[in-house]
Amino acid sequence: MKRLVVIGLDCLTPQWALESWLDDMPNLKALAARGVGARLHSTSPPITVPAWTAMLTSQDPGMLGVYGFRNRMSYEYDSLQVTNATAVKARTVWNHLSRNRLKSLLVGIPQTYPPKPLNGIMVSGFMTPSKDVTFTYPEGVRGVLDAAAGGEYVIDVKHFRTEDKAALLESVKKMTTARFRAFRALLRAEEFDFAMMVEMGPDRLQHGFWRFCDPTHRLYEPGNPFENVLHDYYVSLDEEIGKTGEAAGEGASVMVVSDHGAKAMEGAICINEWLQEQGYLKLKEQPEKRTRLTPNMIDWQNTRAWGEGGYYGRLFMNVEGREPQGAIPPGAYESMRREIQEGLESLGDEEGKPIGTRVFRPEDIYREVKNIAPDLIVYFGDLNWRSAGSVGIGANHLRENDTGPDDANHLPDGVFAWDPGGAAAASLRREERYRIYDVAPSILRFFGLDAPEDMIGQSII
Amino acid sequence: MAGQTPDMVTLKIPRPLYERVQQLIEGTGFRSVTEFATYVLRDLAAQPALEKRPARKKAPARMTAAELKAARQRLRELGYL
Numbered sequence: 001m002k003r004l005v006v007i008g009l010d011c012l013t014p015q016w017a018l019e020s021w022l023d024d025m026p027n028l029k030a031l032a033a034r035g036v037g038a039r040l041h042s043t044s045p046p047i048t049v050p051a052w053t054a055m056l057t058s059q060d061p062g063m064l065g066v067y068g069f070r071n072r073m074s075y076e077y078d079s080l081q082v083t084n085a086t087a088v089k090a091r092t093v094w095n096h097l098s099r100n101r102l103k104s105l106l107v108g109i110p111q112t113y114p115p116k117p118l119n120g121i122m123v124s125g126f127m128t129p130s131k132d133v134t135f136t137y138p139e140g141v142r143g144v145l146d147a148a149a150g151g152e153y154v155i156d157v158k159h160f161r162t163e164d165k166a167a168l169l170e171s172v173k174k175m176t177t178a179r180f181r182a183f184r185a186l187l188r189a190e191e192f193d194f195a196m197m198v199e200m201g202p203d204r205l206q207h208g209f210w211r212f213c214d215p216t217h218r219l220y221e222p223g224n225p226f227e228n229v230l231h232d233y234y235v236s237l238d239e240e241i242g243k244t245g246e247a248a249g250e251g252a253s254v255m256v257v258s259d260h261g262a263k264a265m266e267g268a269i270c271i272n273e274w275l276q277e278q279g280y281l282k283l284k285e286q287p288e289k290r291t292r293l294t295p296n297m298i299d300w301q302n303t304r305a306w307g308e309g310g311y312y313g314r315l316f317m318n319v320e321g322r323e324p325q326g327a328i329p330p331g332a333y334e335s336m337r338r339e340i341q342e343g344l345e346s347l348g349d350e351e352g353k354p355i356g357t358r359v360f361r362p363e364d365i366y367r368e369v370k371n372i373a374p375d376l377i378v379y380f381g382d383l384n385w386r387s388a389g390s391v392g393i394g395a396n397h398l399r400e401n402d403t404g405p406d407d408a409n410h411l412p413d414g415v416f417a418w419d420p421g422g423a424a425a426a427s428l429r430r431e432e433r434y435r436i437y438d439v440a441p442s443i444l445r446f447f448g449l450d451a452p453e454d455m456i457g458q459s460i461i
Numbered sequence: 462m463a464g465q466t467p468d469m470v471t472l473k474i475p476r477p478l479y480e481r482v483q484q485l486i487e488g489t490g491f492r493s494v495t496e497f498a499t500y501v502l503r504d505l506a507a508q509p510a511l512e513k514r515p516a517r518k519k520a521p522a523r524m525t526a527a528e529l530k531a532a533r534q535r536l537r538e539l540g541y542l
Binding site for chain 1: 524528529531532533535536538539540541542
């Protein structure tokens, strides 16, 4: 009986895991040596949601109709809604495995709340509102999780935006240990063919500690007390990878994968300040201090575009006949979209030096565009800068995040290490960089199943 | 399978599966594929109720307003928004 165990590490970044620190991570190094260790190119945008769902369905965000954590449900101005598992209409790897009577054991995969029935066990991911709701399938699993975790099973860290870095570090470590323990307890106790966990710790820690650990970050201070936090955490993750491989049992194949990586953040571009300066966005009143932009603050009749903050920027246009108070005649939509795209791409840093912003039209990067995509998707400074949505700043640039301290942005490459075992290891398609869409077809192939036609990736075995 | 009545509905399953189950239940006491399918589905659907811990609160199909607000706040804190 073939068994596969996937260890998902959100935001595990290749320049450290596969390069600088690989020698300090003997389990990952050995896994890569037995099979492959390579970069994994993520979705556009490279963000937890939709990246994990794209990985496990082999469909791009446009095909999924999920463009980020929040999606427009209609063309009303206040229709952005937090997505969850009910938005996933595509079949996941475990849906295909369940249909083929293969049992899955899933812990912490993003965008799986509320949990849906499957052949196996599911513990929902970090957007589970609390442990007071049904977040496992079957429901009874919830009752054994704390014991399995050897204490308290933690869905996600609380109070992330804190200056108390020591407390944040402790809470992330506790969460990581608990999730791995719970996963291993389930591996030992339950029958499974496919098992997968996703741990959010690397993402949380990198956003909180990057400046202390990356000598290229502009705020890095040599000899600071947190200098080795990320290195030591990566080493501890490697120990967990080793223990989990042992718990999986003799002959089980192990895959380590991340949805995207991380890199130093230079600063933030205030997308709505720029749109105001350029005359695309008009507020009813200019706030005196930094304020989160909400739809009721906007003079819609005189507004042609507005934006949202985040690790990348999303730009929405106010089109006649589409939005309630549309201000752009449909015939002028394309030319204005091009004009805004060019304006954003030519916006430099505070001194006007180019930063390499890239702007995408959804129909150019996705095979289909289901539901409502942003009109433009913006990588400020090729993701070296984030997007700040606040207004009342009085400048187009910020050297910090507008919603609290953050030192890192997302790198479009994650990590992929896998030893499929036996003959499959010898016939691996070897590349320096695989695509996130290749993961699901590879998992199905491992179990002898052909990828369905709606999967856009290629099996690497 | 039985036709539509106020208390019953028709389920469609692939014919080869139907025929396979027909063979499977020969001599088992199940008088029809319908009877067997009902037994299996009932057993599956009842599973959570058989487990030790009682249900505290059902998972809602959509999050409540308070949960959505908390989710937005959390995403903002985490830097996603």
